[in-house]
Every structure is written in C-alpha cells, then in structure tokens.
Amino acid sequence: MQLKKQDILKALETISLAGEGKNMVESGAVMNVITFADEVVVDLKMSTPAMHIKKRAEADIVKTIHELVSPDAKVVVNIKVEAPAKPSNPNLIKGKPIPGIKNIIAVASGKGGVGKSTVTANIAVTLARMGFKVGVLDADIYGPSIPIMFDVAAERPLSVTIDGKSKMKPVENYGVKVLSIGFFTKPNQAVIWRGPMASKALNQLIFDANWGDLDFMLVDLPPGTGDIHLSIMQALPITGAVVVSTPQTVALADARKGVAMFQQENIDVPVLGIVENMSYFTPLELPDNKYYLFGKQGARNLAEDLEVPFLGEIPLVQSIREAGDVGRPAALQTATPSEESFEAVTKRVVEETVRRNTELPPTEAIKITTMAGCSAVKK
Numbered sequence: 001m002q003l004k005k006q007d008i009l010k011a012l013e014t015i016s017l018a019g020e021g022k023n024m025v026e027s028g029a030v031m032n033v034i035t036f037a038d039e040v041v042v043d044l045k046m047s048t049p050a051m052h053i054k055k056r057a058e059a060d061i062v063k064t065i066h067e068l069v070s071p072d073a074k075v076v077v078n079i080k081v082e083a084p085a086k087p088s089n090p091n092l093i094k095g096k097p098i099p100g101i102k103n104i105i106a107v108a109s110g111k112g113g114v115g116k117s118t119v120t121a122n123i124a125v126t127l128a129r130m131g132f133k134v135g136v137l138d139a140d141i142y143g144p145s146i147p148i149m150f151d152v153a154a155e156r157p158l159s160v161t162i163d164g165k166s167k168m169k170p171v172e173n174y175g176v177k178v179l180s181i182g183f184f185t186k187p188n189q190a191v192i193w194r195g196p197m198a199s200k201a202l203n204q205l206i207f208d209a210n211w212g213d214l215d216f217m218l219v220d221l222p223p224g225t226g227d228i229h230l231s232i233m234q235a236l237p238i239t240g241a242v243v244v245s246t247p248q249t250v251a252l253a254d255a256r257k258g259v260a261m262f263q264q265e266n267i268d269v270p271v272l273g274i275v276e277n278m279s280y281f282t283p284l285e286l287p288d289n290k291y292y293l294f295g296k297q298g299a300r301n302l303a304e305d306l307e308v309p310f311l312g313e314i315p316l317v318q319s320i321r322e323a324g325d326v327g328r329p330a331a332l333q334t335a336t337p338s339e340e341s342f343e344a345v346t347k348r349v350v351e352e353t354v355r356r357n358t359e360l361p362p363t364e365a366i367k368i369t370t371m372a373g374c375s376a377v378k379k
Contacts, residue, residue, distance in 0.1 A: 003035040003073055008042070011068040015060050017046065017053075024057075031080070039074040040065060046081050054079050100213045101135075103239040103353055105272070106232065108262075110254025112143075112223035115277040116244040118324050119314065119345075120220040121149040122331040122338075123242075126346040128175035129331075132215040135170060137205060138180030139232055140222040141198045142191050147182040150174065151327025156183055160210050167210040174332065177214070179205045199231035206235055216353075223254075233267060240272040240356050242311065242349060247276055247298030255299065259306055270360055272352040273309035274299050275345055278316040282337070290315075309352050312345040314338075 012030055013023045024030050024044070032043040042061055046054060058077040065075050098104070107123070109116040120136060127134045138146035147153040150173045157168040157179065170177035181201055185191060191198075211217065219236070222228050232238070241262045245255035255274065262269040276299030280290040293316065303310035314320070320338050323330035331342040 106241040108221045110258035122342040135177040135217045144180045144182030240270045247295035273311035274303045277314045279313035281316040311348040
C-alpha cells in the first residue's frame with residue numbers, strides 16, 4: 001500500500017490547532033509530509049510548548065489519518081515549538097513619535113517645591129489657548145497634583161473601545177487632556193510602590209490611553225533624577241525637556257543635576273531651556289517694586305553657564321498659588337502679570353521646540369539594563 005502526500009494533506013485540512021481559526025495546513029503549522037509505503041511522517045510547527053496541546057495535536061493527526069486515509073497507516077508526528085517573536089510596540093520604535101502625538105515635552109526639576117507642576121499646568125492651558133491640541137501626563141506617581149490644578153480631582157477616566165481594545169479616555173478641562181495616578185487613588189491614600197510597579201502604572205497611563213491627536217504632550221515628572229525619569233525616557237521618545245528652578249543656590253544645584261541627566265551622553269534628550277519660578281515678589285500696593293526674595297537671576301545665570309536657553313521668569317504672586325488651589329490655572333486670568341509671564345514662557349517653549357525639530361534628529365527612546373545592582377543606560 002502506497003500512501004499519497006496529497007491525501008494526507010487533505011486529511012490534515014480538517015484539523016485546527018487549539019486557539020487558531022485556520023486549519024493546520026492553511027496556517028502553515030504543517031511544515032512537511034513524507035510518505036514511505038504505509039508510513040507517513042508529519043513535521044508540525046507549534047507556537048506553544050504546552051504538553052497537553054502538543055499531545056492533543058499528535059492524537060488528532062493520527063486519528064484523522066486513520067479515519068480518512070488508511071486505518072493501517074503508521075503515523076509519526078514530529079513537533080517543533082517555535083514561539084513567535086514578540087511584536088515590537090510601535091510606541092517604542094526608536095526615533096519615531098507615538099502616532100498622533102507630535103511633541104513630548106518633559107517638565108522636570110531637580111528639587112521639589114519649586115513649582116514644576118504649576119508651570120506645567122499653566123504652560124498647558126496657554127498652549128491650548130494658542131490653538132494647540134494639548135495633553136498632560138502626571139508622572140509624579142507619589143505626589144500627583146495635576147488633577148487638583150485642573151479642577152478634575154473628583155473625575156474618573158472613562159473607558160472607550162478603540163480598534164476592539166478597551167482604552168482609557170483622558171479627563172479633559174480647559175481644552176487640555178489629563179491623566180494621572182491621582183484619578184485612581186483616594187485623597188488620603190499614599191502610593192507606596194517600588195520602582196517597577198510605579199513604572200508599570202505609568203506605562204498603562206501612556207499606552208492604554210486614547211490620547212488622540214496632540215500637538216504637545218507635557219509630562220510632569222517627579223522631583224529628582226531616578227527610576228520614574230528613566231522609565232519615561234525608556235518608554236517615550238522625548239522631544240525635549242524643560243527644567244524648572246527657583247533662584248536660590250540650593251535649588252540651582254539640583255537644577256544643574258536635572259540638566260546633566262538629560263544631557264548625559266547615553267540619554268541625550270535636548271534641553272529646551274530653564275524656567276525661573278518665584279523670580280521676584282511684587283506686592284499689589286507697590287506694583288512697580290520687585291523684591292528678589294530667593295536671589296536674583298540665578299536660573300538665568302545657570303542657563304548661560306550651561307549654555308542652554310533661558311525661557312523666562314515667573315513672579316512670586318499670591319494669585320498663582322490661589323489659582324492652582326482652586327483648579328483654575330493663573331494663565332487663564334487674562335491681562336494679568338501672571339498670564340503675561342506664562343504666555344512669554346510658553347512662546348519660548350514653542351520656539352525652542354520648533355528650533356529643536358528643525359536642527360536635530362528625533363530623540364530615541366533609551367534602553368535600560370541593570371548591571372551589578374546599578375542602573376546602566378544605553379542606546
């Protein structure tokens with residue numbers, strides 16, 4: 001008795017592997033069929049190493065050949081497991097932006113308490129008033145304040161279905177889309193997470209969200225230079241960074257480290273410039289007076305020393321603090337010194353972003369490895 005290859009293939013077309021819609025011939029699982037008189041050898045390729053699935057496939061092949069071709073056939077099944085390569089995440093392709101998001105600006109500070117989130121919120125609403133499509137990612141996992149500043153602390157992101165997948169819809173106010181870990185925690189609940197868990201939460205806020213089309217995504221980073229910063233730069237091709245500082249020496253020392261982090265050779269994120277917050281105090285009753293409570297032009301001098309752009313000064317004004325506390329950024333108050341200051345800074349950010357995109361290639365998302373207990377960063 002001579003078995004025919006075409007008869008074997010026709011029989012195998014009646015079998016589907018577990019989890020696959022196509023039959024094993026059509027799906028390419030059958031790599032080869034060889035016949036020798038009454039013996040047949042079937043080489044099968046599978047993507048799962050699970051023993052019970054392999055045994056089931058082998059039994060199905062033997063049973064089907066006996067029933068549809070010959071009950072006396074001697075059947076040998078060779079199974080090779082080839083796990084498919086993990087598809088590359090299009091969001092992590094080096095040098096290419098996330099689809100729909102043109103510019104990703106990281107707002108950082110070496111030191112806490114310098115008003116980084118306040119500057120982020122006000123730049124965001126100013127960009128929106130200029131006609132740009134804007135989003136803010138609150139990456140300060142341990143101290144999220146953006147929901148309060150946008151008066152959306154009581155809101156919760158809705159779920160939307162995009163291309164068959166469930167995505168978070170960012171909360172929106174003042175024309176700005178916002179996502180923060182603060183939406184998922186109670187006001188009196190502390191976020192006590194180690195670095196990997198915080199990084200995982202950030203990835204969900206970035207990649208499991210339907211941000212839509214954005215001209216600018218502002219990423220409000222936590223103070224310092226650590227895990228979260230590396231995770232963000234690993235996950236996102238950052239267009240450029242804005243560093244916020246106050247004029248006093250202790251803040252400038254940390255701001256210098258913040259700039260150095262972005263300029264490190266193996267990170268290489270362009271620094272768009274430095275913003276000096278709380279530059280001077282002008283009392284309402286003495287509008288022409290300026291009192292330099294924390295020092296004068298410290299951030300401007302630092303920018304010149306580091307040869308990075310100086311983006312402008314934000315005065316120490318009570319209304320800026322009050323506006324942030326009630327969830328209406330001060331830049332929304334038209335014809336005020338605060339609004340004028342934030343508008344000037346925002347225009348400089350836009351100018352430096354355009355210049356950076358014209359003169360420099362796209363930033364690459366960095367790769368991070370751990371060696372001997374220390375973080376090593378490389379392209």
